[in-house]
Amino acid sequence: MSILSIRNVTKNYATHKALDEVSIEVPEGSVFGLLGPNGAGKTSLIRIINQITGPDSGEIYFMGNKLLPEHVASIGYLPEERGLYKKMEVGEQALYLAQLKGMSRSEAVKRLRYWFEKFEMKSWWKKKIEELSKGMQQKVQFIVTILHEPKLLILDEPFTGFDPINANIIKDELLNLREKGSTIILSTHRMESVEELCTHIALINKSKKVLDGAVKDVRKQFRTNLYEVEYKGTSIGFANALWAGFELIDNKQTDDHHFALVKNLNNASPNDLLKLLINEVEILSFKERIPGMNDIFIESVKNSNG
Amino acid sequence: MNKIWLIIQREYLTRVKKKSFIIMTILGPLLMGGLVAGFVYLSLNQGDSVSEIKVVDETGVLASKLKSTKTIIFKNDTMSVEIARHLFNPNTDYGILYLPKNTLESGKAAVLYTEKQPNLTIVSYLETELQKNIENIKLTEAGIQKSTLDSIKTNISLQQKPVDPSGKDQEFSAGLTAGIGFVSGLLIYLFIFMYGVQVMRGVIEEKTNRIVEVIISSVKPFQLMMGKIIGIAMVGLTQFLLWIILSIAVTSFVTTAMVGKDQKKLIEMQQQQQQQVMQGADTQPAALKAADMDFAGMFEGFNITKILLCFVFYFLGGYLLYSALFAAIGAAVDSETDTQQFMLPITIPLIFAYVVSTIVMSNPESQLGYWFSIIPFTSPVVMMVRMPFDPPMIDIIISMVSLIAGFLFTTWIAARIYRTGILMYGKKVSYKELGKWLFHKQ
Structure with a gap:
């Protein structure tokens, strides 16, 4: 009420x-x-x-x-x-x-x-x-x-x-x-x-x-469908694991760690992504990138200003 | 209504508790008392200083005729004026009166040499003495006896009485009562200024403190404005009342104390003055005469209650009319330094009222007096000045009704400027803008 x-x-x-x-x-x-x-x-x-x-x-x-x-x-x-x-x-x-x-x-x-x-x-x-x-x-x-x-x-x-x-x-x-x-x-x-x-x-x-x-x-509403994955293994193996529903946006390497940013294209569940990756690389952390209020604020103001 | 009362209370109490209020309330009557005491003291000790004037008389006939008084003593001097000037001793001599040969023919020939700017009383005494004696000499030369002239001289003092159908023999209130009207007009004028500015300051304070938005989320802006105006009016009335009470106390205390010490002298002086008053001689300043009249006699011939009631009415009416405008100014500006441009249109009618009232004093029945005692912006001052001259009831009623209407009108205007202005920060406001505020919907 x-x-x-x-x-x-x-x-x-x-x-x-x-x-x-x-x-x-x-x-x-x-x-x-x-x-x-x-x-x-x-x-x-x-x-x-x-x-x-x-x-x-x-x-x-x-x-x-x-x-x-x-x-x-x-x-x-x-x-x-x-x-x-x-x-x-x-x-x-x-x-x-x-x-x-x-x-x-x-x-x-x-x-x-x-x-x-x-x-x-x-x-x-x-x-x-x-x-x-x-x-x-x-x-x-x-x-x-x-x-x-x-x-x-x-x-x-x-x-x-x-x-x-x-x-x-x-x-x-x-x-x-x-x-x-x-x-x-x-x-x-x-x-x-x-x-x-x-x-x-x-x-x-x-x-x-x-x-x-x-x-x-x-x-x-402002979901970006981006996942941040930290893993151990090769970036080629990581890229090969992804199929058509996912796209590798970015991959950075520090020592033996990799940080990858993956976009979910078809509304698949995060579990689907994990299942694909687990076979190729060792997952250290996994998290959906959620927009902060700050981003939402800036983006909606920008949009409404046309 | 309850909330307005809370605001009135706060405005009243915070001001009455202030040190400056308490100091002013005590200091005001002390100053008044001191003034009166000084005045009494001076008039009691008037005779103490003696001015010696050397007279260098080239006409040979005038010097012996000049009459010395208790305070002015003439001394004949046979030296030439140059030597007299050379020998002048400022410690013992007040001045040298030089009367050249042509003094009898030319009114501008006589000269008074003094060390400092001469005292006006002495100058006017010398002038009348010389004039009188020269006239006498000329009369004698023309063959007219002094005694003949004295019997011809007539002194008229016109009695002024109102037409009273019942046949009672009343008297008009003369000088002093007219003075009461003028003084009450002046007080109203001062009161409007003093406390109007306080209202303005209070509004600016609330604005710069940024408390105003907190308050008007609980009460209407109009309630806040009226609460402040009424609260400050009560502060003014309180101060005024305390002044009157304390002034009377202090003055009566001081005068009795001083008179007790020097009573004989005062009584002597009073008798002397009364004689002069009765003779119609106008040598004493009016204020001295006023001090002589007894309090009861002062109010003879007019209705004291009526004047008092009118005073309170115009006192409050005038204050309410102007303080609403002062509140509007306070709301329109950010600081006191910005108030100048808006103060002018408020001060002009007030000063005008004061100027007009001095004219009305001498001619209370004039058209000027009539109109300015009807127009609400000037009526509180001007009508009070007319009051002792017993203006027609219908004039008073019209004036009062228009003052009420004027007060409602300025409050309406002020409320509209106020409610917009108090939420406006950091903006220099023009008259055009104020005009817009008057008519836009809130």
């Missing part, structure tokens, strides 16, 4: 079209990667979901109902352009932002206490934001975003400003939230975090959606 359903959304600005008939389904419980080059329209879409702006046409459904102002209490948003009041104390500020999201003060205090303890930042409570380092500020900002336990969490480049250790802490927290039933929309340019976290993706380019679906399906 979709927690968020975006249907034919179009948004025009004075000088350009930001979104053109974009439809996206975000399944409940997924980590949904919203990808696209700079200026593709991601931020416009995110702002529409957060009801900061409205679409010119099209509809948005949240948990089965048309998106309404009161839904902001069930959505958490960490914008790319983010910050806090520099002169305000950490605790006071967190309470203020939590209450704006509709939480009661006492509930907010309780939950903040839990998070401040967990992240070992209890001593920050009375400090002003400007006294904290950038990474510490980001931590406060993250807590404020998730404090009201939103059903839908929208994060725009959440890992910028974190060192690898803290980035990992945040990643773990995101996965925890997902366990607890939150759905996460992740907009980022860091493909390794997409690969690590996302179950679904959508790719927007030039205000149009060009690709979407479950990560494993997208991968299948």
Whole structure:
């Protein structure tokens, strides 16, 4: 079931079209990667979901109902352009932002206490934001975003400003939230975090959606049918073993090792290939070459640019 | 509604807790009190410094007639003016008054030599003394007796009273009450500027901190804008109220302390002044006279509650009208240095209102006064200046309604610029662009 359903959304600005008939389904419980080059329209879409702006046409459904102002209490948003009041104390500020999201003060205090303890930042409570380092500020900002336990969490480049250790802490927290039933929309340019976290993706380019679906399906779609084989033996024997359904693309030799790249032409199974090779050479390793998200991203953007 | 209240609270509390607010709140009345104290001190010790003026009189008739006062003493000098100038001692002499032979014929002949730029009071006293005595000499020469002239001289002071059908003998509020109107107009003008700029700064702060997008994912931009405007209005009212209370406390403390020390002198001075006031002599500065009048008498003849209510109304109305525009400017720019080009159209009507109000002071019933007290951009200042002159009720109503309409209008405009501007970074905005923001759909 979709927690968020975006249907034919179009948004025009004075000088350009930001979104053109974009439809996206975000399944409940997924980590949904919203990808696209700079200026593709991601931020416009995110702002529409957060009801900061409205679409010119099209509809948005949240948990089965048309998106309404009161839904902001069930959505958490960490914008790319983010910050806090520099002169305000950490605790006071967190309470203020939590209450704006509709939480009661006492509930907010309780939950903040839990998070401040967990992240070992209890001593920050009375400090002003400007006294904290950038990474510490980001931590406060993250807590404020998730404090009201939103059903839908929208994060725009959440890992910028974190060192690898803290980035990992945040990643773990995101996965925890997902366990607890939150759905996460992740907009980022860091493909390794997409690969690590996302179950679904959508790719927007030039205000149009060009690709979407479950990560494993997208991968299948971009399958190259290439196998990397490391073996001991002669390259002639290796080449002879292949029949019409396979093609040797490349062969490299280092010492007595060979690295070969074989293309599967007829959708034969990898086992078929192995069976052929086993008789001629000694197989050291065998692996299908699967395109990374990075490659998929670059290739689909290239394709859609025509 | 609940969320607007949260925003108002934050805007109010963070500002009221600031050191600068507390310092300004305490310093303001202290400065006021210091000013009043200084003023009282100076007026009490006015007689202490004596200026001695040497008179070199070539006419031979004038010098003996010049009358010395407590502070200005004339001394006849028989030397020539060159020698007198040579022997001038700045420690004991204030100046040399040189009256050449033709002083009686030419009004421009007399010269006052001083070490420094001479005191205006002394100059004007010398001028009137010389004028009076030369006139007397000429009158005598023409065969007119001084006593005859004195009996002819008439002094008119016109009483001003409103037409009252009930036959009660009321009096118009004169100088001081008109002054109250002017001062409240001026206060409104200052308040709009001070706190309007604070609204603008607050918006720019939210923009440069990049917190604005976080907030407007929870509340509507309009709520954020109005919360800020109302919160800052309350800060202004608080400060204003504290100033009044503290000023009264400090001033009364200082004056009683000083008067206690020197009470006799003050009473003496007051009596002297009252005499002069009664005689209609206009030698004392108006402010001194004001200090004399008692507080209750000051408000005789006009409705204090009405003025107070109007003050609060125009105070808030004017602030709301302008602060919405200030908020829009804050949203349209990236930093305070970029605000200049947009500030001008806001400052011009405000300064205009101030200039017009000085004219309206002297002619409250003019067309100029009427129109500028109706136009919402100037009415908060100009109508307050008209207020003590008891403008027709219908004028007040029209003015108030148009101020409300004006406030709604500027808020509508501001909200549209604001909601687009706060999400716009790193872009220099032109007026043309602002126009587009007004009409595109959000």
